[in-house]
Amino acid sequence: MRKKVSIVGAGNVGATAAHWIAAKELADVVLIDVVEGIPQGKALDLLEAMPIEKRDVHVVGANDYAATAHSDIVVITAGIPRKPGMSRDDLLHTNYKIMSDVVSKVVAQSPEAILIIVSNPLDAMAQAAFKQSGFNRERVIGMAGILDSARFRTFIAEELNVSVENVTAFVLGGHGDTMVPLPRYSTVAGIPITELIPKDRLDAIVQRTRDGGAEIVKHLKTGSAYYAPSAAAVEMVEAILKDKKKIVPCAVYLQGEYGIDGYFIGVPVKLGAAGLEQIIEIKLTAEEEAGLKKSAEAVKELCAVIGV
Structure with a gap:
């Protein structure tokens, strides 16, 4: 029996994720959206592209969460983008309501699923999904x-004119921004x-990475x-479904790791069949640690606004 992945939100991110999953023949896909x-x-x-791609994958779209029942993984992309004149807090409250509603419906249908959160603001929405x-x-x-x-790897490969396959970045x-x-x-x-790129160029690449989405x-x-x-x-879906034990940076709920307790923050983790299988703690310099703490404070502020 093939694995089943449901994707909540049939916009650009959700629909393109469905495309990648089907093209890789990873699982059957259910695409869910409120818009009929x-x-x-x-x-x-x-689905009609599958004979051309020679992939035996079933793809179905629905508005009713019953179609998502018994999913192995649910990818949540639902939420609204920030609109002109909308404050950050307004956006937060709106997406928090959407996330709470989505998660309660998903959990009712697939109590054993692993949730992958993509909705923004990412860390706060992951926290909301975890609590809900x-x-x-x-x-x-x-x-x-x-x-x-x-993004970091892309810019490094471009700078050095080397294959992206050669580049590992964290x-x-x-x-x-943090x-x-x-x-x-x-x-x-x-x-x-640091041995290959001068510091001024490296600083510029780091800043471009931070501004990647805005660009x-x-x-x-x-x-x-x-x-x-x-x-x-x-990539996360594949690592989990294939039990790859792959080490990648993801936002996970920390319980004292890196000196952070009770919040989602991006750190290197091992992904496998159980989802998060290990948090990898690496030694940081004082400057890097300060940066991570600052990042955690920004996440705490967002979580405080929606009370999670």
Whole structure:
């Protein structure tokens, strides 16, 4: 019996995640959305691509959460983007209501599922999902670090004119301006990038990584990134479904690790069949530690606004 992944939110991120999952033949996919016709149409279109792609995957779209029953993984992308004139707190409260509603419906249908949270503001929404679901921390994981690291890797590969396959990079902390890219732990074919890229260029790349999402929004004018965010979520899906024991940066609920207790923050973790299987603690310099603490404070502020 094939695995089942449900994706809540049939917008650009959700629909593209469904596309990646089907193209990799990872699982059957259910696309859920509140708008009638959108998930059904996109799912049918994707299903009709499967004979061409030679992939035996079933894709279905629905508005009713009953279709998600017995999912192995549920990817949650639902939420609204910030609109002109909307305060950060307004956005937070709106997306918190959406997340609470989605999670209660998902949990009712799939009490054994692993939740991957993609909705923004990421760390606070992961915290909300964790509290609403009642799941243990191993089964609620936020997608951010893989995306931020992929951006970092892209810019490093471009700078050095090398294959992206040679580049390993780490980004810790919250998903946003306070993220903490770690050049010291980032390498090209095992060589630290600090040996290969001058400090001024490296500083510029780190800043571009922090501004990665904003740079894309600026180009698009309306809407935001979706190819890389959806690919990042699917890397997590694949690591869990295939029990890969893959070490990637994800937002997880810390209980004293890195000196942070009771909040979701991006750190290196091992992903496998149980979801979060291990949090990897790496030694940080005083400067890196200060950056991570600052990032955690920003997450705490957001969580305080919605009372999670």
